[in-house]
Amino acid sequence: MYTQSFNVPDGGQPAPGLQPVADAALQAQFDAVVDADGKIEPRDWMPEAYRKTLVRQISQHAHSEIVGMLPEGNWISRAPSLKRKAILLAKVQDEGGHGLYLYSAAETLGTSRDQMFEALHSGKAKYSSIFNYPTLTWADVGVIGWLVDGAAIMNQIPLCRCSYGPYARAMIRVCKEESFHQRQGYEALLTMMQGTAEQKAMVQDAVNRWWWPVLAMFGPPDDNSPNSVQGMRWGIKRISNDALRQKFVDATVPQAEVLGITLPDPDLKWNEAKGGHDFGAIDWDDFWAVVNGNGPCNKERLATRVKAWDDGAWVREAALAHARKEQQRTMKEAA
Numbered sequence: 180m181y182t183q184s185f186n187v188p189d190g191g192q193p194a195p196g197l198q199p200v201a202d203a204a205l206q207a208q209f210d211a212v213v214d215a216d217g218k219i220e221p222r223d224w225m226p227e228a229y230r231k232t233l234v235r236q237i238s239q240h241a242h243s244e245i246v247g248m249l250p251e252g253n254w255i256s257r258a259p260s261l262k263r264k265a266i267l268l269a270k271v272q273d274e275g276g277h278g279l280y281l282y283s284a285a286e287t288l289g290t291s292r293d294q295m296f297e298a299l300h301s302g303k304a305k306y307s308s309i310f311n312y313p314t315l316t317w318a319d320v321g322v323i324g325w326l327v328d329g330a331a332i333m334n335q336i337p338l339c340r341c342s343y344g345p346y347a348r349a350m351i352r353v354c355k356e357e358s359f360h361q362r363q364g365y366e367a368l369l370t371m372m373q374g375t376a377e378q379k380a381m382v383q384d385a386v387n388r389w390w391w392p393v394l395a396m397f398g399p400p401d402d403n404s405p406n407s408v409q410g411m412r413w414g415i416k417r418i419s420n421d422a423l424r425q426k427f428v429d430a431t432v433p434q435a436e437v438l439g440i441t442l443p444d445p446d447l448k449w450n451e452a453k454g455g456h457d458f459g460a461i462d463w464d465d466f467w468a469v470v471n472g473n474g475p476c477n478k479e480r481l482a483t484r485v486k487a488w489d490d491g492a493w494v495r496e497a498a499l500a501h502a503r504k505e506q507q508r509t510m511k512e513a514a
C-alpha cells in the first residue's frame with residue numbers, strides 16, 4: 180500500500196505486538212525533528228493528529244484565500260482608475276494563486292482537492308470570518324489591503340517557520356505577495372486622505388466598520404483557543420492568537436496616525452508598563468455568529484463560490500479531455 184509513507188506496511192497494520200515499539204520509535208524520531216526546529220516532509224512518519232490538524236488548518240487557509248477573492252472582486256469593474264484596476268486585478272489573482280499553493284500543500288497530506296472543495300461548498304469547512312463582511316465603498320478595498328492583508332501577514336510570517344515543509348515553503352511566497360497587497364491598500368488610502376472631505380469620510384467609515392472584525396480575525400483569545408497548545412507544541416503555530424493580535428495593534432496605531440484617521444476604540448491607549456497598547460473588548464458573540472455561518476455575507480459568499488465552481492465545470496472537463504488526448508498521443512508515439 181502506498182501512502183505518504185513507505186514505512187506503512189501493507190494493510191496498514193504491523194504484526195501483532197510490534198505496533199507500540201514501532202510507533203514509539205517513530206514518534207521519538209518525529210519529536211526530535213520538531214524539537215530541533217527541523218522540517219517534517221510528506222513521506223515522513225507523522226502522528227495522525229498532526230496530519231489532521233495540518234489538513235484542517237491548511238485547507239481552511241486555502242478556502243480563505245479563494246473566498247477572499249470575492250469581496251474585492253466585486254470592485255474590479257468599478258475601480259476609479261486604470262492604475263487601480265490593474266493593481267486590484269493582480270491582487271485578486273494573487274489570492275487565487277495562494278489558494279492553489281495551499282491546496283497543493285494540503286494534498287501532500289493525503290486529502291484530495293475534490294474532498295476539500297466538497298467540504299467548502301457544502302458549508303462544512305471553515306474559512307476566515309473576515310470575508311463575510313460587505314465591501315460598501317471603494318475605501319473598503321484600501322482598508323482590506325491595509326488592515327486585512329496586514330493582519331494576514333502578521334499571522335502568516337511565523338507560518339514560514341512551520342514544522343511542515345510544504346506549508347512553510349508555500350508561505351514564503353504568499354507572504355512576499357501579501358506584503359505588496361498591504362502596501363497597495365495603504366497607498367490607496369493615503370491618496371484618498373489627500374482628497375475631498377467626502378473621500379476622507381469614506382476612509383474613516385470603512386476603518387470604523389473593519390477594525391473590530393480584523394482584530395477578531397486572529398482567532399479566539401488564547402484561553403478559549405482549543406487548538407493552540409498542541410499546534411504550538413508541534414511547531415505549526417509559533418505565536419499565539421493574542422500575542423499576534425497585540426503585535427498587530429501596536430504596528431497599526433502609528434500607521435493610522437500617519438494616515439490621519441481615528442481607530443474606533445475609546446479604550447485604545449499606550450501602556451508604558453507592558454510596552455504595548457491596551458485596547459477595548461472584542462465582541463466574541465459576533466465573531467462566533469459569523470464563524471457559524473450567520474454573518475452579513477456568509478450565504479452570498481458560499482452561493483457565489485458554488486456558482487463559480489458549477490460554471491467552471493466545462494473548463495475542467497475540457498482540460499481533462501485535452502490531457503487524455505495528449506497522453507494517448509504520447510503513448511502512440513512511444514509504441
Ligand code: 3HC
Nearest residue numbers: 236240243306307308328331396397398404405406407470
Ligand atoms: N475565522 C474563522 N474561524 C476561525 C477564525 C477566523 N478568523 N479564527 C479561529 N477560527 C476557528 C478555528 O479554525 C477553530 O475551529 P476548528 O477547530 O473547527 O477548525 C476554532 O475557531 C478555534 O480556534 P483556534 O485558535 O483553536 O484555532 P487555530 O489554532 O487553528 O488558530 C488560526 C486559528 C489563527 C486562524 C490558524 O488556524 C491559522 O493561523 N491559520 C492559517 C492562516 C489563515 O488561515 N488565515 C486566514 C486568513 S487568510 C487571508 O486572510 C488571505 C489574505 O489574502 C488576506
